[in-house]
Amino acid sequence: MIALGIEGTAWNLSVGVVNEKEVLVLENSPYIPPSGGIHPREAAQHHSEEIGKVLKKVFSKIDPEKIDLIAFSQGPGLGPCLRIVATAARTLALKLEKPLVGVNHCLAHVEVGKWTTKAKNPVAVYVSGGNTQIIAKRGKRYRVFGETLDIGLGNAIDKLARYMGLPHPGGPRIEELAKMGRRYLKLPYVVKGMDLSFSGVVTAAQKYYDAGEKKEDIAYSFQETTFSMVAEVSERAMAFLELDELLLVGGVGANKRLQEILRIMCEDRGAKFYAPPKELMGDNGAMIAYTGLLMYKHGYETKIEDSRVLPNFRIDEVEIRW
Amino acid sequence: MVEVYRGGEAEVRIYEDFVEKIRRRKRYRIRELDEEIRKKRTRAEARIISQARKAGVATPIILDVENDKIVMERIRGDELKDVMNEELCREVGKIVAKLHSAGIIHGDLTPRNMIYSEGKIYVIDFGLAFHSHEVEAKGVDLHVFIESLKAAYDNWERLKEAFLQGYLESGGSEEVLERLKEIEQRGRYIER
Numbered sequence: 128m129i130a131l132g133i134e135g136t137a138w139n140l141s142v143g144v145v146n147e148k149e150v151l152v153l154e155n156s157p158y159i160p161p162s163g164g165i166h167p168r169e170a171a172q173h174h175s176e177e178i179g180k181v182l183k184k185v186f187s188k189i190d191p192e193k194i195d196l197i198a199f200s201q202g203p204g205l206g207p208c209l210r211i212v213a214t215a216a217r218t219l220a221l222k223l224e225k226p227l228v229g230v231n232h233c234l235a236h237v238e239v240g241k242w243t244t245k246a247k248n249p250v251a252v253y254v255s256g257g258n259t260q261i262i263a264k265r266g267k268r269y270r271v272f273g274e275t276l277d278i279g280l281g282n283a284i285d286k287l288a289r290y291m292g293l294p295h296p297g298g299p300r301i302e303e304l305a306k307m308g309r310r311y312l313k314l315p316y317v318v319k320g321m322d323l324s325f326s327g328v329v330t331a332a333q334k335y336y337d338a339g340e341k342k343e344d345i346a347y348s349f350q351e352t353t354f355s356m357v358a359e360v361s362e363r364a365m366a367f368l369e370l371d372e373l374l375l376v377g378g379v380g381a382n383k384r385l386q387e388i389l390r391i392m393c394e395d396r397g398a399k400f401y402a403p404p405k406e407l408m409g410d411n412g413a414m415i416a417y418t419g420l421l422m423y424k425h426g427y428e429t430k431i432e433d434s435r436v437l438p439n440f441r442i443d444e445v446e447i448r449w
Numbered sequence: 450m451v452e453v454y455r456g457g458e459a460e461v462r463i464y465e466d467f468v469e470k471i472r473r474r475k476r477y478r479i480r481e482l483d484e485e486i487r488k489k490r491t492r493a494e495a496r497i498i499s500q501a502r503k504a505g506v507a508t509p510i511i512l513d514v515e516n517d518k519i520v521m522e523r524i525r526g527d528e529l530k531d532v533m534n535e536e537l538c539r540e541v542g543k544i545v546a547k548l549h550s551a552g553i554i555h556g557d558l559t560p561r562n563m564i565y566s567e568g569k570i571y572v573i574d575f576g577l578a579f580h581s582h583e584v585e586a587k588g589v590d591l592h593v594f595i596e597s598l599k600a601a602y603d604n605w606e607r608l609k610e611a612f613l614q615g616y617l618e619s620g621g622s623e624e625v626l627e628r629l630k631e632i633e634q635r636g637r638y639i640e641r
Binding site: 316320351352358363364391395396 | 458479
């Protein structure tokens with residue numbers, strides 16, 4: 128069976144085609160703001176201009192007739208962006224006369240992670256621009272055991288990067304600077320049970336910049352503090368749920384230092400650490416295609432009239448039948 | 450004979466007459482950050498245990514506090530989770546009300562963190578405790594305990610009722626109970 132998936136909840140418009148075994152096609156068209164952060168309307172504008180071109184590229188690599196179903200990310204995400212994706216998916220499904228499957232974006236991150244690693248029943252750490260969650264399966268649902276109480280870690284990193292005058296995307300630049308940092312500057316370390324908070328850390332880091340501290344030291348201190356917070360709540364979740372696998376997913380997961388910190392934490396508890404390949408870590412169409420395929424095989428199908436976007440779609444709203 | 454339990458954050462070593470709680474070095478954290486956190490939390494926990502005692506809550510007596518280690522009295526008795534009933538659950542409600550009146554949020558209320566000994570309930574782990582007078586923090590504190598009842602007992606609804614009764618009887622506020630209802634309605638907590 129072959130599924131096509133469209134992702135576009137935020138900055139990255141992406142279309143992927145998969146079968147049960149592998150990713151067949153993956154085409155991306157990331158939205159890069161000329162300055163500042165991502166404006167939902169501008170990102171949506173980008174998606175609507177690009178979706179035709181991206182699909183054209185995909186269909187130059189695979190015959191549309193071979194596709195068995197159309198999956199799309201139905202939420203959570205930015206409303207205007209989601210609507211472009213949903214419209215494209217409905218059009219394709221009607222035109223090709225194929226079933227439509229609406230997919231939860233967070234669930235897709237976790238499922239593609241399990242698919243491409245050996246993780247069986249992991250605690251998943253999902254870190255991206257908008258989301259930071261500790262997720263694990265309990266019964267027939269994935270449940271969120273801990274999460275950010277304010278902004279996502281990726282968003283926090285971007286805010287700091289912009290404040291220090293670094294161009295978009297800020298994440299990789301902060302990572303590079305941090306490698307040259309030597310001096311640890313004290314920052315608030317905010318862990319509440321299994322929940323986290325990042326906005327205070329950003330403010331404190333920005334103050335160091337105003338006070339003339341070196342960018343390198345600020346980036347280093349910021350990463351060490353926030354990544355340790357993520358490791359701590361991950362460890363607490365593993366201890367609490369008595370699980371011994373950790374799966375890192377989401378765009379921030381590409382950060383090598385974050386991977387290292389989580390790997391060390393896992394080693395010390397005798398747990399296994401997993402991370403999917405980089406191209407499937409951030410938002411991508413393949414994860415939507417794969418999860419749509421999994422869902423369709425277990426009886427899920429989204430009728431056109433039920434395919435409205437769900438900007439606040441939570442992972443625990445989906446029953447896991449596999 | 451030493452029994453060793455390894456939680457997410459700390460190691461608990463149970464000796465004949467005393468218990469050590471040690472926050473071991475976390476290799477994933479850089480040294481400066483790690484030492485600071487362990488020292489700060491150990492001191493805070495020891496302080497909160499003493500404050501809880503002053504507020505009339507039975508806790509182990511602290512024998513010594515070092516950098517990353519708290520040595521405390523060993524309480525011998527039954528784990529509350531094994532002897533739980535409505536009457537005891539009401540007692541737990543009273544204890545939590547006392548903590549909250551003193552501005553202490555336990556942060557990890559479960560029957561596993563309590564020992565029943567000679568007619569008294571001891572609260573033994575304050576590792577996630579912090580100070581707050583906020584309604585939200587108190588509501589979440591109650592919610593965490595109720596979730597743990599739900600996970601462990603079939604008659605959790607009656608236990609919950611007894612718990613909340615005890616809470617009100619000893620000075621817990623209606624406002625916190627209202628907030629608890631709201632917290633229970635929030636997406637992530639809805640039972641399906």
